[in-house]
Amino acid sequence: xxxxxxxxxxxxxxxxxxxxxxxxxxxxxxxxxxxxxxxxxxxxxxxxxxxxxxxxxxxxxxxxxxxxxxxxxxxxxxxxxxxxxxxxxxxxxxxxxxxxxxxxxxxxxxxxxxxxxxxxxxxxxxxxxxxxxxxxxxxxxxxxxxxxxxxxxxxxxxxxxxxxxxxxxxxxxxxxxxxxx
Numbered sequence: 001x002x003x004x005x006x007x008x009x010x011x012x013x014x015x016x017x018x019x020x021x022x023x024x025x026x027x028x029x030x031x032x033x034x035x036x037x038x039x040x041x042x043x044x045x046x047x048x049x050x051x052x053x054x055x056x057x058x059x060x061x062x063x064x065x066x067x068x069x070x071x072x073x074x075x076x077x078x079x080x081x082x083x084x085x086x087x088x089x090x091x092x093x094x095x096x097x098x099x100x101x102x103x104x105x106x107x108x109x110x111x112x113x114x115x116x117x118x119x120x121x122x123x124x125x126x127x128x129x130x131x132x133x134x135x136x137x138x139x140x141x142x143x144x145x146x147x148x149x150x151x152x153x154x155x156x157x158x159x160x161x162x163x164x165x166x167x168x169x170x171x172x173x174x175x176x177x178x179x180x181x
Contacts, residue, residue: 002023012040014039028043030043031043038055040053051144052142054140056138056140063137068139072130080113093108098167105132112124123146
């Protein structure tokens with residue numbers, strides 16, 4: 001419930017270069033994701049009720065959130081499937097992000113997923129937001145929340161993340177050029 005109501009407070013990536021909005025910040029902890037280098041990943045609560053991750057990679061071609069999102073999905077799907085994640089419904093939303101006085105495009109892919117294992121099954125609602133970043137770079141913020149027992153609350157939390165948190169992700173003001181990967 002706190003993810004649906006608590007105020008947003010900025011966390012950051014390991015290099016202190018990206019401002020990451022987190023609701024109920026005191027209950028987020030670092031998380032290691034194996035198989036894919038991340039800028040920073042977080043888990044919410046001891047029972048992993050939610051997770052968030054930041055990906056920052058090189059990309060060829062235009063400085064375009066659509067291309068960034070496509071690259072991320074192409075790379076992430078085999079890894080997710082190898083770890084038992086089954087992706088269901090998907091929907092794409094195109095939005096704008098205000099960064100200072102500048103308005104930039106951003107794209108969000110809504111995802112529904114399930115993890116089955118021998119002991120239990122968990123349903124998740126998630127989203128991947130891709131941002132216009134520095135030329136030659138790809139910046140993606142991913143978020144997922146457990147929906148197994150409370151799907152309506154999970155939908156509310158994901159909607160709040162999409163409308164309030166995803167547009168606020170930003171490079172720290174001190175960052176003037178593309179950081180190292």
